[in-house]
Amino acid sequence: MIGTVALIGLVIATGLAYTIITSYIEADVTKQQLNQIAEHVALNLVKIVSLVKFANYLNNEPMMKVLKLPSDLGGKAYVIKLMNGTISGQGCYVYTQLVTREDIAASSPILLNSTQTRLKLKTEGDARPLTYPLPVRGGNEGIIQWSSTVYGGERAGADIVVWGLTLDIDTTWAGIGVWKPQGGG
Amino acid sequence: MHIYEYLFTAIIIVTILLASSTMIGTLSGPSRSVSEKEQLKVAAQKIITQLLLDTGDPSDWGSDVTIDESNLKAFGLAKHGETTRDAYVLDPDKVLRLDNTHPLFIHPSRIINLLNLGKEYGLTLEIFPAIKVNLTIDSNEYKVKVSSEYGELPIFGADVTARMYYASNGAINRSLTLTSQTRANGECTFNFGNISSEMKVLILGINYYGVRVVKVFPAGSVAKAHFVGNHLFLNEAYNISGNEAYEIIVEKRDGGYMIEDVKFSLDKVGDVKFDLTYVEPSTVAILAISEDGTKLIFASKEVNLTYSSIPGVWSFPFAYSVERSVIIGGSAYIVRLYLWRMSW
Numbered sequence: 001m002i003g004t005v006a007l008i009g010l011v012i013a014t015g016l017a018y019t020i021i022t023s024y025i026e027a028d029v030t031k032q033q034l035n036q037i038a039e040h041v042a043l044n045l046v047k048i049v050s051l052v053k054f055a056n057y058l059n060n061e062p063m064m065k066v067l068k069l070p071s072d073l074g075g076k077a078y079v080i081k082l083m084n085g086t087i088s089g090q091g092c093y094v095y096t097q098l099v100t101r102e103d104i105a106a107s108s109p110i111l112l113n114s115t116q117t118r119l120k121l122k123t124e125g126d127a128r129p130l131t132y133p134l135p136v137r138g139g140n141e142g143i144i145q146w147s148s149t150v151y152g153g154e155r156a157g158a159d160i161v162v163w164g165l166t167l168d169i170d171t172t173w174a175g176i177g178v179w180k181p182q183g184g185g
Numbered sequence: 186m187h188i189y190e191y192l193f194t195a196i197i198i199v200t201i202l203l204a205s206s207t208m209i210g211t212l213s214g215p216s217r218s219v220s221e222k223e224q225l226k227v228a229a230q231k232i233i234t235q236l237l238l239d240t241g242d243p244s245d246w247g248s249d250v251t252i253d254e255s256n257l258k259a260f261g262l263a264k265h266g267e268t269t270r271d272a273y274v275l276d277p278d279k280v281l282r283l284d285n286t287h288p289l290f291i292h293p294s295r296i297i298n299l300l301n302l303g304k305e306y307g308l309t310l311e312i313f314p315a316i317k318v319n320l321t322i323d324s325n326e327y328k329v330k331v332s333s334e335y336g337e338l339p340i341f342g343a344d345v346t347a348r349m350y351y352a353s354n355g356a357i358n359r360s361l362t363l364t365s366q367t368r369a370n371g372e373c374t375f376n377f378g379n380i381s382s383e384m385k386v387l388i389l390g391i392n393y394y395g396v397r398v399v400k401v402f403p404a405g406s407v408a409k410a411h412f413v414g415n416h417l418f419l420n421e422a423y424n425i426s427g428n429e430a431y432e433i434i435v436e437k438r439d440g441g442y443m444i445e446d447v448k449f450s451l452d453k454v455g456d457v458k459f460d461l462t463y464v465e466p467s468t469v470a471i472l473a474i475s476e477d478g479t480k481l482i483f484a485s486k487e488v489n490l491t492y493s494s495i496p497g498v499w500s501f502p503f504a505y506s507v508e509r510s511v512i513i514g515g516s517a518y519i520v521r522l523y524l525w526r527m528s529w
Contacts, residue, residue, distance in 0.1 A: 003191040010195050014202045021206045025213055032220040039227040046231050050238035054270055091301030108228070109301035111235045117242040117259045 026074065027104050033073050034096040035106035037152065041067060041080055041176065042094045042108040044162045049112065049119060049174045052164030062134045062144055064163040066179060069152050076100055078152040080160070082176050083107075084123035092121050094176075096152070122175030124148040130173055133180075134165065146177035221526075225505040229524040232300065232308065233507050237273055237520065240265040247278030248414025254291055260299040277514040278413050280312060283492040287411055288418045293494040308524050309493040315510060315517035316340065316391055316398045327375045327404070331367045331391055334519060339371025343393040348444040349377045349404070350433070351385035352474050352481040357431050357446075358382075364441050384481035386472060390435045390442035396517045397442075399435050401470045401485040410484040412471050417451065417459040417484060424476035425451055430461060432468040435515070446472075467515060486514045 044065050052063050072078070077099040084092050092112060097105035112119055120128060126148065133143040144163050152160070164174040239261025246252040264276040282291050297308070317337060319330040327347070331340045345367065349360040360380070365373040383405040391398045403409070411418045417430065431446045451459040451473070461471070470485040504525040511518050 003188065007191055007194055010198055014198050018202055018205065022209060025209055028217070029213060032217060032224075035224055036220060036227070039224050039231070043227050043231040043234070046234050047238075050234060053239065054272070090303070093301065108231075109303070111231060111300045111302075112239075112259060119242075119259070 038108035062165040142181035346390040346442040355478040412484040433470040
């Protein structure tokens with residue numbers, strides 16, 4: 001009798017241990033995916049900023065690039081944030097995390113110093129004024145709803161974008177957001 | 186059940202758990218490794234985009250001698266233009282500041298800091314001419330060998346334009362401009378006649394189907410200097426004869442290159458620092474003679490450097506490299522970035 005109970009206990013413990021191990025590995029894989037997404041967003045942000053700096057600032061038109069990102073990670077929603085850690089010495093960075101588990105997160109540096117240069121990144125907590133939303137071709141093409149936080153994935157009529165806008169010779173804005181084409185809801 | 190049967194069953198269960206855990210771990214290992222390398226690749230592309238397409242801040246930080254490590258706000262090597270800009274055209278004044286012999290050298294730790302890379306990444310940047318040029322001197326003959334950077338294969342049919350500048354009787358003289366084409370072994374020879382002076386500099390313009398490289402060879406006893414914007418920095422304190430400097434200009438023309446010089450005056454603003462009244466945009470080198478006539482001072486905009494965040498040999502087995510062709514001062518160069526993570 002004791003042996004049977006012990007065996008049942010062992011089976012349950014084994015199952016639990018297996019679940020813990022697999023969830024740890026799953027978390028590790030998810031973290032890798034979040035890291036890839038963060039790197040991808042940071043790369044495209046750096047590219048769009050370079051492109052915007054090449055443009056003539058007199059046109060006052062935002063430039064953007066639609067990012068093809070997975071809609072979820074293993075059925076779990078994730079969030080992308082643009083953070084400013086300049087005070088803590090981290091600089092600006094892209095931060096990605098699972099919505100349901102904040103401990104599963106990753107980050108990628110943006111390589112650009114936003115506080116001292118002409119570039120202004122729309123990071124979390126940035127209260128500097130900027131037109132919202134940003135109209136593209138006077139709003140006829142669509143609008144960019146900029147935000148320091150966007151939920152990952154493709155949705156019908158709303159794509160995640162990186163955007164940049166040179167307002168004048170001393171001011172270039174850049175950030176992430178959601179692109180809503182005309183009639184796209 | 187007998188006690189041994191229980192034990193045996195328990196051992197089997199534990200073995201299955203261990204085996205399956207090991208298998209899961211082993212199976213996810215390669216995909217994790219691929220994923221990490223992919224991240225490194227994206228990070229390397231991000232860094233090279235920033236380095237080669239961004240001007241940094243201030244945008245003319247290379248030629249502005251008041252800008253040093255402490256007040257450089259953002260790092261980028263692209264050439265700034267007030268009206269137009271070309272992609273992958275770098276500012277020689279910015280690039281030369283990565284040379285550790287430069288008086289306004291920017292330390293790699295500062296660059297790592299400006300790029301927000303923290304202690305997570307290490308990098309090495311190599312910048313070298315797209316075409317390799319070697320010079321051997323045999324009496325009055327100057328043998329130029331042109332080869333590719335990859336495997337040093339000889340380049341046949343490259344147009345080479347050469348002109349010698351030399352100091353004689355306290356003045357700077359110049360030879361005729363000679364042109365030649367490399368043979369099958371990648372070599373061509375120039376003979377400038379008997380130049381008795383030991384203080385001479387050979388300027389070469391090489392053109393291989395539009396890929397242009399300018400080389401400046403000190404072919405004798407000369408004193409190296411640096412020029413940044415319109416400032417000339419000497420390695421030792423000299424007075425300059427007549428407070429004059431010759432700017433060497435290499436410009437394309439029909440059928441080859443023109444190597445010419447323009448004379449401008451200098452103002453001494455420090456023991457080793459002079460200001461030029463004007464610098465021609467296509468200047469590739471500056472020549473001057475010391476007041477006592479014993480030194481030919483030369484500064485060139487030629488780049489060939491390795492810049493690394495770690496000292497010594499930087500061979501990292503897991504480094505990812507990315508390469509781009511760029512133009513620096515009108516010459517074709519290769520920029521190669523090696524990036525690695527300090528820990529995974």
